[in-house]
Amino acid sequence: MAARLATRLADLPEGSAVALRLGAENYFDTIRAILDAFAPKKQLDALYVTSTIPSKSILNALEVLEIPLDHIWFVDCISQIMMSSSEKHPHAIYVESPTMLENIMLKVEYLIRRSQGRGIVVIVDSINSLAIHNNTKILSEFLHIMVNNLRSKKAYTLIFSMEQYETEDIRNMMNLVCDETIAVEAEPGG
Amino acid sequence: MPSKERDTSEDEVDRCVTGIEGLDNILNGGIPRGNTVLITGSVGTGKTSLCLEFLVHGALFGENSMYISVTESPEKLLKNIIPYDFFDEKLVRDGRLAFLDIPVIYDRLGLDKPEFDYEEIHILIDAIVGLVKELKVKRLVVDSITSVSYRLKSEEIIREFVLKLGSILSGQGTTTLLVSEISPTGERYSSYGVEEAISDGIIVMGNLERRGDLLRTLQVVKMRGTMHSRAKYVLDLTTTGVLLVPLLKGGSVAGGG
Numbered sequence: 001m002a003a004r005l006a007t008r009l010a011d012l013p014e015g016s017a018v019a020l021r022l023g024a025e026n027y028f029d030t031i032r033a034i035l036d037a038f039a040p041k042k043q044l045d046a047l048y049v050t051s052t053i054p055s056k057s058i059l060n061a062l063e064v065l066e067i068p069l070d071h072i073w074f075v076d077c078i079s080q081i082m083m084s085s086s087e088k089h090p091h092a093i094y095v096e097s098p099t100m101l102e103n104i105m106l107k108v109e110y111l112i113r114r115s116q117g118r119g120i121v122v123i124v125d126s127i128n129s130l131a132i133h134n135n136t137k138i139l140s141e142f143l144h145i146m147v148n149n150l151r152s153k154k155a156y157t158l159i160f161s162m163e164q165y166e167t168e169d170i171r172n173m174m175n176l177v178c179d180e181t182i183a184v185e186a187e188p189g190g
Numbered sequence: 191m192p193s194k195e196r197d198t199s200e201d202e203v204d205r206c207v208t209g210i211e212g213l214d215n216i217l218n219g220g221i222p223r224g225n226t227v228l229i230t231g232s233v234g235t236g237k238t239s240l241c242l243e244f245l246v247h248g249a250l251f252g253e254n255s256m257y258i259s260v261t262e263s264p265e266k267l268l269k270n271i272i273p274y275d276f277f278d279e280k281l282v283r284d285g286r287l288a289f290l291d292i293p294v295i296y297d298r299l300g301l302d303k304p305e306f307d308y309e310e311i312h313i314l315i316d317a318i319v320g321l322v323k324e325l326k327v328k329r330l331v332v333d334s335i336t337s338v339s340y341r342l343k344s345e346e347i348i349r350e351f352v353l354k355l356g357s358i359l360s361g362q363g364t365t366t367l368l369v370s371e372i373s374p375t376g377e378r379y380s381s382y383g384v385e386e387a388i389s390d391g392i393i394v395m396g397n398l399e400r401r402g403d404l405l406r407t408l409q410v411v412k413m414r415g416t417m418h419s420r421a422k423y424v425l426d427l428t429t430t431g432v433l434l435v436p437l438l439k440g441g442s443v444a445g446g447g
Binding site: 100109138 | 275400401403405424425426428430433435436437438439440
């Protein structure tokens with residue numbers, strides 16, 4: 001599944017915005033496809049916006065999977081609101097709360113400036129967790145501005161949408177801002 | 191819609207490019223050269239950082255830049271700019287970026303009275319203008335005009351100070367930022383209400399509380415000589431400089447901030 005998804009993403013034109021519809025069972029395979037196959041193949045810096053689980057958890061998983069962190073950076077919107085006292089990771093910057101959508105854009109912009117001219121892929125994980133903390137109106141506005149800004153910089157935007165938690169509003173929002181929707185499915189029998 | 195003639199005249203404006211990408215976009219390319227601009231806001235809104243970055247970029251562009259500080263020592267200010275990725279200490283060593291402590295000027299000029307009248311004000315203006323000419327300063331920051339104004343007896347003297355300083359510096363092609371400190375609930379853009387009326391531009395920096403989150407904001411309320419956005423933006427102070435994005439309207443509190 002990971003190889004198939006990575007190939008599909010690699011065929012997309014620069015600046016594409018893609019909705020990735022996935023089930024919980026495909027979550028880590030999807031992350032692996034992006035961070036271990038698609039981004040290195042295209043020589044991209046991966047900016048991972050997480051509002052679902054703390055960056056520390058994903059970093060631990062990357063460590064287990066032996067995925068190098070050199071070109072992976074996190075914008076962590078959930079650790080501080082959880083009041084977790086864990087130490088800060090040098091590859092993560094923190095936004096106080098997933099409601100501070102402007103600050104998410106600012107941190108992404110900051111990391112882009114520090115990327116030293118490399119291509120960029122921004123992963124938003126996930127639209128569903130952001131929807132818990134924000135109303136549809138402000139979330140649509142956020143995605144519209146951020147995606148268009150990234151498009152103008154020829155950066156890829158990949159937005160996770162967890163099938164189990166998708167609502168009509170979320171589907172409409174994703175249709176509005178994304179060029180394409182990819183349903184991530186496990187290999188038959190795999 | 192702006193007419194073609196207006197667009198053409200906008201293109202012809204001689205601008206002082208701030209080097210702060212988001213702000214230059216808001217200002218349609220930069221501050222019209224020679225303008226005196228009030229940078230106003232309450233504590234912790236990023237006024238000093240914005241002004242320092244304006245000067246550092248100026249020095250990097252080859253424009254001599256000077257910071258007149260009333261309340262903070264040059265050493266402390268330098269500590270604030272060293273973390274900038276684009277700062278080079280050579281700018282200070284080469285005299286492209288100068289810091290001046292105003293209490294030192296007061297001492298040298300023998301201005302030891304607690305309150306200044308017209309005579310002292312003219313001595314102070316002459317001293318500042320003299321330095322600007324001598325050092326060929328193209329960008330000047332006075333931080334803060336509020337602290338200078340504490341020593342001025344009346345609104346008339348404040349008016350005289352800002353107007354005369356601004357007009358002489360404008361004549362020299364120097365773009366000046368005057369920092370104004372106001373209370374968070376202030377309804378005016380300056381402590382005395384005089385500075386805002388005289389300045390060519392007003393940039394308001396604030397804190398916007400939205401559902402318990404505190405966002406730093408910036409809004410250009412007035413800028414003579416150019417078209418500009420009047421919308422409110424959210425800013426972040428980073429080692430790559432001041433970053434700006436539009437304030438999202440979907441969840442903002444009516445009348446907030």
